[in-house]
Amino acid sequence: MIARLRQSIPAYLFLLPWLIGIIGLTIGPMLLSLYYSFTDYALLNTPEWQGLHNYTALFHDSRYLQSLKVTFIYVGVSVPLEMAFALAVAVLLNRGLKGLAVYRALYYVPSLLGGSVAIALLWQQIFGSDGLLNDVLGLFGIHGRGWISEPGTALWTLIVLRVWQFGAPMVIFLAGLRQIPDEVLEAAEVDGAGRWQRFWRVTLPLLSPVVFFNLVLQIIGAFQAFTPAFVISGGKGGPSDSTLFYTLYLYQQAFGNFKMGYAAAMAWVLLLIVAVFTGLNFVLGRAWVFYGDEGVRR
């Protein structure tokens, strides 16, 4: 027993930095935030216990409901679009293109830059009323509008921004496509399957675990989107709360209005929402995700 413990000491020692990190920087703060979510905590005072009040207050807060709505639209529209785009480009790039590495890098660049403040500012320039987009539209005689300054269109510019960052899932799709054995596709071709049939009946099912992986990651990421809305709307979520993302409202409550307890409650509800969506993905995934070895069992 002692000898075994002695043996594992080096292992624990090596683990120690990570353990300190996860306890000090993740688990500790999470537990603290769970506690704060049941308190009235204005950052500068000591937290006062008030039970479930923050949680019940959420559903009487019209701006909170607005932030939910904005976030759901954003996730629901941008994630499928981004995935479709990523897959389409990955399939195109998979066809032994000359200079593939260059294209791959080019398409991947937006993913690296997309979350940055600079790109959000660039977006502001493009979609402003005297921005690039309206200049281009002007060439065709179309009179543009202030895309980010009108509540009807502001959220859509942010959706376009996310779709533009399709590079990360694209690279993963590309890797997945490379895993599909040529023999399978050739066999399908010999059997008389056309290009589309091969894609739908062979490529996509074999790729489904990768699609699933991307979907789960992208949904989680989209729920947590913050920077672009923060920068483009100057931290307000405007115009007229049309880009009031969940995380943005959380941030406003915590640091703008000193309602840390309320914000903590929001964070836990968001965790719950993301958990439900991820769980749902796994349940639904059983119906369409195909792992190679399952074929053997059937």
Added chain:
Amino acid sequence: MTTLSRRTLLGLGAATAAAITIPGCSGKSGPMRVSWYGPDPVTKALNKALDAWKSSGGAEYTAESAPFNDYWDKLATRTSGGNAPDVLRMSMSYFSDYAGRSALKDLSSSGIDTSGLDKGVADSGLIDGKNYGVGQSSISYAMYVDEAAVKKAGATVPAQGWTWDKFAEFARDYSGAIQGSYGSTDQAGNFQLFEVYARQHGTELFSDDGGKLATSKDTVQEWFQYWAELRKAKAAPAQNVSAETTAIEKSLVAKGKAPLQFGWVQQVTFYQPVVKNPLSVLPVPQGTAGDLKGQFVKGLDLWSISSASKHPEDAAKLIGFLLNDEKAIKAIGILLGVPPSKKARDLVAADAGSAGARAIKYVEDIQALVGPSPKPWPKGYGELLTGFGRIAENIGFGKSDPAKGAQEFVDLAGKTLGQ
């Protein structure tokens, strides 16, 4: 003498180590930290003033600055972490939040020399007889007018003031006379201008204890209605136009699309560099022409010391220096507002043709005519400030109307104040 075992020695060592590190956790006293908010010119000016402090033998310091919005996020987290800067610039918008939660030090016996300051400014930081901040400037609300543009349109803006009705008439005529221009910018969401409007209607904005909204729902509604009508008449721009004019260089007055702009008096120096013609500084419209009782002169930005400061003496000395030293006064100019003492104003006003000199003259001219200064803005003011703007925006985009918006604001105030 007993011999120490290895274990007790180890234990002793650990205890000493803890004793040394624990005070270290709550912020080791390095040099005094000074922090402020403001655009680039403000930062440059304050750095220059701090250089003067150093060269005249002042204590070591480190300085940090941030734009207004970022500053408050940072300050809130740092203060809650027991790591607030020693000397800090405090805005009246958040003053009560901090003072009321004892994050600021009472400066009553700190020895800061405030004898030269204007009365309303020296007292600006007073809450329940305790002084949590010293005013760094005298400011008042104002209207900056591009008189050359106005003249070109064949109109005039009365220097003594005019009524809101006359102002609306002017805005309509101007917009009609000059294609693609607006007689006024849209001020519906301007909570600070609304405070003047509320006082013109006979009440303060907030009750004396800060626990309630003192102005009536009708006044709020009337205000939203006034601007809605100006927008409808195209005398003020549509909401989507206003939504793009938040930055100074993108403002309508900078683009030559409106002849006037509203703001705190010292902000004229931020606008002047981007406007071709000289901007004159005039009172905002009134209920009765020439009656300036709605306006006030007050210190709305303060120097405060964090209650957790390890350098309270040096911090107090530095504040005294920034307020009274000739070199510091000259370095700061009017970037923080009109200087709060006669001596400072005389030192700064030398350049008579400048926008700064016009701002100073404006404050001196109206000082005797304005109403009493209001109490410090209450806790939750920051939330009302942004909420008012948001509600006005919803009305502007047709998602609400003046009556609904007024009700929404009154509800928000009820929820936010006195917490």
